[in-house]
Amino acid sequence: MTRHYHSGRIYPRTAVSFVALVALVVLSAICGAIVWNIAGDDRRIERRVDRVYSIDDPQFSHEMSVLLGPPFIGGNRYRVLRNGDEIFPAMLGAIRQARQTINFESYIYWSGDIGKAFAEALSERARNGVKVQVLLDAVGSSKVEQSVLDLMTNAGVEVRMFHPVRWYTLSKLNNRTHRKLLIVDGVLGYTGGVGIAPEWTGNAQDPDHWRDTHFEVEGPVVGQMQSVFVDNWIKVSGRVSHGPAYFPLAKPAGDGHAQMFSSSPTGGSESMALMYQLAITAAKVSIDLSASYFVPDKVTENALLAAIGRGVRVRIIVPGEHIDSEAVRAASRQRWGKLLQAGALIAEYTPTMYHCKVMIVDGLLVSVGSTNFDNRSFRLNDEATLNILDARFAAEQTAIFEDDLKHTRQITYDAWKNRPWRQKIGDAISSLIGSQL
Numbered sequence: 001m002t003r004h005y006h007s008g009r010i011y012p013r014t015a016v017s018f019v020a021l022v023a024l025v026v027l028s029a030i031c032g033a034i035v036w037n038i039a040g041d042d043r044r045i046e047r048r049v050d051r052v053y054s055i056d057d058p059q060f061s062h063e064m065s066v067l068l069g070p071p072f073i074g075g076n077r078y079r080v081l082r083n084g085d086e087i088f089p090a091m092l093g094a095i096r097q098a099r100q101t102i103n104f105e106s107y108i109y110w111s112g113d114i115g116k117a118f119a120e121a122l123s124e125r126a127r128n129g130v131k132v133q134v135l136l137d138a139v140g141s142s143k144v145e146q147s148v149l150d151l152m153t154n155a156g157v158e159v160r161m162f163h164p165v166r167w168y169t170l171s172k173l174n175n176r177t178h179r180k181l182l183i184v185d186g187v188l189g190y191t192g193g194v195g196i197a198p199e200w201t202g203n204a205q206d207p208d209h210w211r212d213t214h215f216e217v218e219g220p221v222v223g224q225m226q227s228v229f230v231d232n233w234i235k236v237s238g239r240v241s242h243g244p245a246y247f248p249l250a251k252p253a254g255d256g257h258a259q260m261f262s263s264s265p266t267g268g269s270e271s272m273a274l275m276y277q278l279a280i281t282a283a284k285v286s287i288d289l290s291a292s293y294f295v296p297d298k299v300t301e302n303a304l305l306a307a308i309g310r311g312v313r314v315r316i317i318v319p320g321e322h323i324d325s326e327a328v329r330a331a332s333r334q335r336w337g338k339l340l341q342a343g344a345l346i347a348e349y350t351p352t353m354y355h356c357k358v359m360i361v362d363g364l365l366v367s368v369g370s371t372n373f374d375n376r377s378f379r380l381n382d383e384a385t386l387n388i389l390d391a392r393f394a395a396e397q398t399a400i401f402e403d404d405l406k407h408t409r410q411i412t413y414d415a416w417k418n419r420p421w422r423q424k425i426g427d428a429i430s431s432l433i434g435s436q437l
Helices: 013-039 058-068 083-096 112-127 146-155 167-172 221-237 271-282 298-309 326-334 336-342 375-380 391-405 413-417 421-431
Strands: 003-006 009-012 073-082 101-106 131-137 158-162 181-184 188-192 213-218 256-263 286-291 313-319 345-349 357-361 365-369 383-389 408-411
Touching: 058 256, 058 271, 073 083, 073 221, 073 391, 083 112, 083 181, 083 188, 083 213, 101 112, 101 221, 112 131, 112 146, 131 221, 146 158, 158 221, 181 221, 188 221, 188 365, 213 221, 221 256, 221 383, 256 271, 271 298, 271 357, 271 365, 271 375, 271 383, 286 391, 298 313, 298 336, 313 326, 313 391, 326 336, 326 421, 336 345, 336 413, 357 391, 365 391
Parallel strands: 101 131, 131 158, 286 313, 313 345
Antiparallel strands: 003 009, 073 213, 073 256, 101 181, 181 188, 188 213, 256 383, 286 357, 345 408, 357 365, 365 383
16 A cells, blocks of 8 residues: 655555545535625526506505515604714613613724723623623624623623624625614614714714714604614524513604615525615606625616606716725726716715715605625625605705715716726726625
8 A cells, every 4th residue: 555654754645645535525615605605595686676666656655565575664753863972872872771681783893982882882781781782793893892792791792793604604604794783772773874883983084984874764764774683683692572661562752754674695685686676667856876895796886877768867976996896996996987987976075984874765765774785784794774764854855965965076978988097907907806895
């Protein structure tokens, strides 16, 4: 029998072959998991949705309710919060007033002074008998300091990580929770784009402090927000948070109609993409889009082009030079040509990173939440978006959009077409991985 020598030991050829075979099987499994994560296994929407109603047609809200669910529900009040100086005091104030339960889910928790402030507020409530559950994404919150986690867990806060990175969790590697949710006592909710990190503090006064928007919600729709949190809490803990402390009987807090819509690769990976396409297709007057990451797929791009073709005004604000991912900016820029040529207004926000995620359609529908306008949010991440049908609220959001527009640099088609070749090549290369951005 032929033998192989290594480090003073003798191995039979059959043993070496077996080890090689096992290594090959393991490597193949890893590669297969990576490919599955990138490609996914669901059939995608391949064609633009036909236009059969407008936003103000009752059929729109009816189909959004029954096709995507849950239903639009009345009796809600909303308050917009701009930048950290407004967002964090409101959230921390709500936490400190909690009497029974606090459920908090975030993609990013990066510590710093603001991370410590949240940890202290959550811990103080837990020590006083409030049931506090915190769910953080294991990748997005990988920078959180262990001392911050220890502060919470030692006080009785139940902290869980969503899809920790392990060799045996490779099949879930590309599925992150990108949701931003805070629900207090089942009656007060917050959602939007903000993460718990120093970048979100302040008032967008310089490149170190980002521009973002969050929303405070009261009313029956908060129960839908709670159910979105509970959905992921079941995944990480195996337990169902329920009862009147989590789902009290809903009381009207205003007169607004809203729907808390969520999506996940494990439960309707196409739902978020379909929601946006239904809204874009129903538009007849205007679409204003604040998009921190704007990398639309071909179907969504065609829906926007069709809207412009029937006379809809399309305005899009995206980040400029201050952005946390230059690859995303390049992939986004690669897709601007047809939209600009068709008449869309695309403008780059110049003062700081623009992290807003808001869509306003026909001065009536406002979609706000964690969802970016890209494939990762549409099909790969767990996301949550609050859809609001309220003309007064939409008018307020339009005014904020136009105020942001004053701090942008508008991109013309000629400028886009004549950008440097080096930039064109970089844009094209980044666009090749656009489905993963």
